[in-house]
Amino acid sequence: MVSSTLKTTKSEEIFAAAQKLMPGGVSSPVRAFKSVGGQPIVFDKVKGAYIWDVDGNQYIDYVGTWGPAICGHAHPEVISALRDSLENGTSFGAPSALENVLAEMVIDAVPSIEMVRFVNSGTEACMAVSRLMRAFTGRDKIIKFEGCYHGHADMFLVKAGSGVATLGLPDSPGVPKSVTSNTLNAPYNDLEAVKALFAANPGEIAGVILEPVVGNAGFIAPDAGFLEGLREITKEHKALLVFDEVMTGFRIAYGGAQQKFGVIPDLTTLGKIIGGGLPVGAYGGRKDIMAMVAPSGPMYQAGTLSGNPLAMTAGIKTLELLQKPGTYEQLDKMTKKLSEGLLKIAKEAGVAACGGQISAMFGLFFTAGPVHNYEDAKKSDLGKFSRFHRGMLERGIYLAPSQFEAGFTSVAHSDEDIERTLAAAREVMASW
Numbered sequence: 011m012v013s014s015t016l017k018t019t020k021s022e023e024i025f026a027a028a029q030k031l032m033p034g035g036v037s038s039p040v041r042a043f044k045s046v047g048g049q050p051i052v053f054d055k056v057k058g059a060y061i062w063d064v065d066g067n068q069y070i071d072y073v074g075t076w077g078p079a080i081c082g083h084a085h086p087e088v089i090s091a092l093r094d095s096l097e098n099g100t101s102f103g104a105p106s107a108l109e110n111v112l113a114e115m116v117i118d119a120v121p122s123i124e125m126v127r128f129v130n131s132g133t134e135a136c137m138a139v140s141r142l143m144r145a146f147t148g149r150d151k152i153i154k155f156e157g158c159y160h161g162h163a164d165m166f167l168v169k170a171g172s173g174v175a176t177l178g179l180p181d182s183p184g185v186p187k188s189v190t191s192n193t194l195n196a197p198y199n200d201l202e203a204v205k206a207l208f209a210a211n212p213g214e215i216a217g218v219i220l221e222p223v224v225g226n227a228g229f230i231a232p233d234a235g236f237l238e239g240l241r242e243i244t245k246e247h248k249a250l251l252v253f254d255e256v257m258t259g260f261r262i263a264y265g266g267a268q269q270k271f272g273v274i275p276d277l278t279t280l281g282k283i284i285g286g287g288l289p290v291g292a293y294g295g296r297k298d299i300m301a302m303v304a305p306s307g308p309m310y311q312a313g314t315l316s317g318n319p320l321a322m323t324a325g326i327k328t329l330e331l332l333q334k335p336g337t338y339e340q341l342d343k344m345t346k347k348l349s350e351g352l353l354k355i356a357k358e359a360g361v362a363a364c365g366g367q368i369s370a371m372f373g374l375f376f377t378a379g380p381v382h383n384y385e386d387a388k389k390s391d392l393g394k395f396s397r398f399h400r401g402m403l404e405r406g407i408y409l410a411p412s413q414f415e416a417g418f419t420s421v422a423h424s425d426e427d428i429e430r431t432l433a434a435a436r437e438v439m440a441s442w
């Protein structure tokens with residue numbers, strides 16, 4: 011571990027206290043610095059592209075509260091809309107017109123979504139969608155991909171990505187085998203493996219769920235033809251195709267990865283951005299499938315706080331801001347400069363690295379690559395990643411504390427922020 015030049019006395023005090031109060035001192039394992047060493051910094055304030063810690067250090071942020079902050083943190087228009095909404099109450103537990111507004115925006119934007127149900131997190135959305143896949147097809151088995159993360163529901167905690175990959179806990183105790191025996195895993199970008207699973211389980215597979223661009227095993231793009239291939243295979247077997255766009259929705263493009271790649275799934279899950287920084291998830295898709303959801307149909311799923319007026323308000327304002335012409339062109343151009351810059355710096359420093367970017371999502375692995383799946387991602391030099399993470403943190407750049415997470419930019423990141431980030435990376439790698 012490099013000796014720290016960063017003053018983090020208050021962060022350390024608060025985190026030490028937190029560790030006595032909450033498991034690992036955090037409310038979500040991905041926030042811990044377990045895989046990179048050192049202790050997490052404790053945030054005090056977020057604004058635009060920046061975060062401040064309790065010791066007064068300022069950082070350029072590439073986590074964006076794990077995705078939602080695509081307009082920048084605490085955007086003045088989102089805050090102002092929330093203030094107005096707050097005056098009308100924090101929860102209705104009854105229909106509100108705000109739900110119609112966000113539902114219409116989501117349906118207009120996302121090609122596969124004809125009807126939508128709001129929930130409170132991406133985990134809930136994926137849990138509900140798996141039930142719906144099974145209810146609609148009358149089949150129990152689901153295919154997912156190694157290193158993809160679909161929240162922490164039992165059936166998805168097999169060879170999962172995100173924090174489970176970071177902490178090396180591919181399977182979790184407490185998950186009944188009877189549940190995960192219906193979860194089939196294939197390597198990402200491997201159509202032959204998917205075909206083999208369908209062949210070995212005839213008439214038993216309800217569908218395939220995936221991150222259309224992986225962000226939870228680090229950043230991994232789909233190979234040409236992969237998404238199209240899955241669409242064909244699922245059609246052929248009368249199984250459903252589900253894109254988990256909790257991360258990629260409104261980030262890869264306004265209409266998500268399905269718009270970007272022109273492959274339309276049957277069902278889609280959303281979260282993160284559509285809540286504008288408040289807790290939201292959603293699932294939606296074809297009308298005939300969504301009609302199965304209670305009270306319209308028999309598949310039960312409910313939520314006390316679902317469609318919460320504050321969350322709807324933040325989501326509506328965030329999507330409105332994203333509709334500004336040129337938003338995604340700007341995000342793509344900026345993120346490309348960052349991603350290509352990092353690769354060039356690594357090359358000049360003689361550091362084996364590969365990575366890429368689509369729109370406002372990027373990643374860097376410390377392996378020559380290429381990375382097509384989770385097995386490839388695991389070849390990244392995690393020691394180098396830890397040193398990179400620490401070096402960047404000490405230079406005021408906040409990256410996700412894990413190799414197995416994508417990076418996120420926002421419309422608030424300026425060209426100067428990108429330049430400063432690249433200068434920091436150059437300094438860090440120059441000393442290797």
Ligand SMILES: *Cc1c(COP(=O)(O)O)cnc(C)c1O
Pocket residue numbers: 130131132133134136159160161162221225226254255256257281282291
């Ligand atoms: C974040 C994420 C989830 C889980 O969402 P939560 O709101 O954290 O429960 C599910 N799927 C994907 C692809 C995600 O990135």
